[in-house]
Amino acid sequence: MKEDCFDEKIIIKNDIDPFRNKVKYLYESPYEYTLFIDTDTQIIKPIYEIFDLLKSHDLAIANVPQIVRRYYPAKLISYVEVNPYNLYNTGVILFKKNQSNEKFFSKWLEEVMLNDPSVTDQYYFCKLIHEKYHVECGINFMLFPNKIYNVRPPMVLPLKKSGEWNNVKIVHCHNLHRSLLMRQYIKILKRISREPVYKTIRKFFVASK
Numbered sequence: 001m002k003e004d005c006f007d008e009k010i011i012i013k014n015d016i017d018p019f020r021n022k023v024k025y026l027y028e029s030p031y032e033y034t035l036f037i038d039t040d041t042q043i044i045k046p047i048y049e050i051f052d053l054l055k056s057h058d059l060a061i062a063n064v065p066q067i068v069r070r071y072y073p074a075k076l077i078s079y080v081e082v083n084p085y086n087l088y089n090t091g092v093i094l095f096k097k098n099q100s101n102e103k104f105f106s107k108w109l110e111e112v113m114l115n116d117p118s119v120t121d122q123y124y125f126c127k128l129i130h131e132k133y134h135v136e137c138g139i140n141f142m143l144f145p146n147k148i149y150n151v152r153p154p155m156v157l158p159l160k161k162s163g164e165w166n167n168v169k170i171v172h173c174h175n176l177h178r179s180l181l182m183r184q185y186i187k188i189l190k191r192i193s194r195e196p197v198y199k200t201i202r203k204f205f206v207a208s209k
Helices: 018-026 048-055 099-114 121-130 133-137 153-162 176-192 198-208
Strands: 033-037 041-043 059-063 066-068 075-078 088-096 141-143 170-172
Touching: 018 099, 018 121, 033 048, 048 059, 048 088, 075 153, 088 099, 088 121, 088 170, 099 121, 099 133, 121 133
Parallel strands: 059 141
Antiparallel strands: 033 088, 041 170, 059 088, 066 075
């Protein structure tokens, strides 16, 4: 962690699993406006304007894209998932501090802590939204475009082909560090062999998961 990147750092140390940890400490942000981002995200352009959304809304998030994982790489079907229990991606969440959100986040934490720890926090978030609990809390909820603020791996190539990549500001790719490792590995293979390396690369990637 670079010392000059953050004005304030709060180190969390406990033995709770990551999904529960995330929800437990998310709302303890010391700021009135907070943008939570997963550790596998990368901000590639300024995003100051996203906080303006909280002038008229309490909570904002992006849709999960609909993808087929049986293909390699995964194939994008649509930019919006159809499963209501996997409709929103909790890797990027924008929220403000108020009583409505405090009630919602407390219920989200309760759901996560009381149920199966192997189920992700995202499922319980989507469940609460599907059941209209945010309406009960009085939350003014909105979606921001995943094409800009939460770009998942299968979205990258379609966005580049459509000319929309220049609008992207937050990339959310699982194992970003592994992508760097892959590039280094490919360079090494090219140095020692002129043969195609695609099969070897695929085996390496699968073994790294």
